[in-house]
Amino acid sequence: xxxxxxxxxxxxxxxxxxxxxxxxxxxxxxxxxxxxxxxxxxxxxxxxxxxxxxxxxxxxxxxxxxxxxxxxxxxxxxxxxxxxxxxxxxxxxxxxxxxxxxxxxxxxxxxxxxxxxxxxxxxxxxxxxxxxxxxxxxxxxxxxxxxxxxxxxxxxxxxxxxxxxxxxxxxxxxxxxxxxxxxxxxxxxxxxxxxxxxx
Numbered sequence: 001x002x003x004x005x006x007x008x009x010x011x012x013x014x015x016x017x018x019x020x021x022x023x024x025x026x027x028x029x030x031x032x033x034x035x036x037x038x039x040x041x042x043x044x045x046x047x048x049x050x051x052x053x054x055x056x057x058x059x060x061x062x063x064x065x066x067x068x069x070x071x072x073x074x075x076x077x078x079x080x081x082x083x084x085x086x087x088x089x090x091x092x093x094x095x096x097x098x099x100x101x102x103x104x105x106x107x108x109x110x111x112x113x114x115x116x117x118x119x120x121x122x123x124x125x126x127x128x129x130x131x132x133x134x135x136x137x138x139x140x141x142x143x144x145x146x147x148x149x150x151x152x153x154x155x156x157x158x159x160x161x162x163x164x165x166x167x168x169x170x171x172x173x174x175x176x177x178x179x180x181x182x183x184x185x186x187x188x189x190x191x192x193x194x195x196x197x198x199x
Contacts, residue, residue: 054131068158114140
């Protein structure tokens with residue numbers, strides 16, 4: 001389960017809701033599925049909807065005792081570019097969302113965390129995918145050995161919280177999940193300050 005709740009529409013939204021008429025798989029990959037649906041629009045017109053289904057993911061803002069944010073630099077093939085981003089990963093089938101975050105943090109960075117707070121969710125590409133990314137703040141870190149897959153290559157490092165926010169503002173960090181997660185973490189930490197962490 002990915003903790004997704006059934007979508008409900010208030011009466012105020014009924015004039016916006018589209019209803020699925022038919023659905024077919026256009027392409028099936030190991031992780032992603034491309035679907036083509038026909039949907040009835042509120043005005044009765046039938047229109048095509050092409051989109052990607054995704055199993056969901058978790059992103060982690062892991063903070064060291066001195067307020068450092070654990071970051072990664074890795075090459076992202078679709079854009080042929082190296083990005084700075086927070087640790088994150090796909091939810092395995094049947095895996096609890098928190099377990100995904102704990103597993104990915106350890107596998108990618110070698111860190112474990114004592115305390116986990118869920119800050120929210122984000123929908124990164126609502127126009128063409130059903131992906132949901134769950135956002136966690138992790139503190140009380142201990143560093144060990146990473147256990148990356150043989151197809152993962154990345155540099156792991158830490159920056160002060162404010163340095164990360166500056167990098168977002170300057171366009172040095174453009175990864176959407178990292179930007180969204182840092183915004184939520186900043187607001188959370190202003191309400192619930194942690195020793196050694198300046199936001």
